[in-house]
Amino acid sequence: GAVVSQHPSRVICKSGTSVKIECRSLDFQATTMFWYRQFPKQSLMLMATSNEGSKATYEQGVEKDKFLINHASLTLSTLTVTSAHPEDSSFYICSARDLKRGSPLHFGNGTRLTVT
């Protein structure tokens, strides 16, 4: 079964509004979660590393004020797309790793964001 839950799976919003995406680790604690973005027919590109209790680490070219990340607990990280524009339309996917089990990264099912 799924070990990383991502919500919502699809969202449509209007330009200028904000959208929050949640990523939860279901049966393990994740001090670190990763947020990826995927354009159609392209690979996953790391946006940022979410660290529990501290600031996220953003990849070069990713606007931290636009993509707000909050990792408030050991099982939840949120990505908020602020003042969304149509070019923010994409597939966003989070991942986390159960370090205790030494498992590979588990991915959420992704969120398809469409900004109209």
Next chain:
Amino acid sequence: AQKITQTQPGMFVQEKEAVTLDCTYDTSDPSYGLFWYKQPSSGEMIFLIYQGSYDQQNATEGRYSLNFQKARKSANLVISASQLGDSAMYFCAMREGLQNAGNMLTFGGGTRLMVKP
């Protein structure tokens, strides 16, 4: 420079035949892990197989096997007895650093596999 290279953007394979998806990587870290994920059209990422840089034997998981050639820095995925449900995007990925570190993955560009009936 690309850290993970998948040179086959798309491939066809006949049902029940085997197929090899290529992946080459570049790292100077002696500790790393290589992963293959399957992404169906629905978008979720499904973990298939893992190979650690210090693993002596090639990894196998059911119909999936990883042809790990360390000197050539290649980690090709072999799918035996292809099934129609294998049609999907396949991503090779690498984690640099020790296994117990929560390091992020770097992905290749992906290969779209299409299985013909």
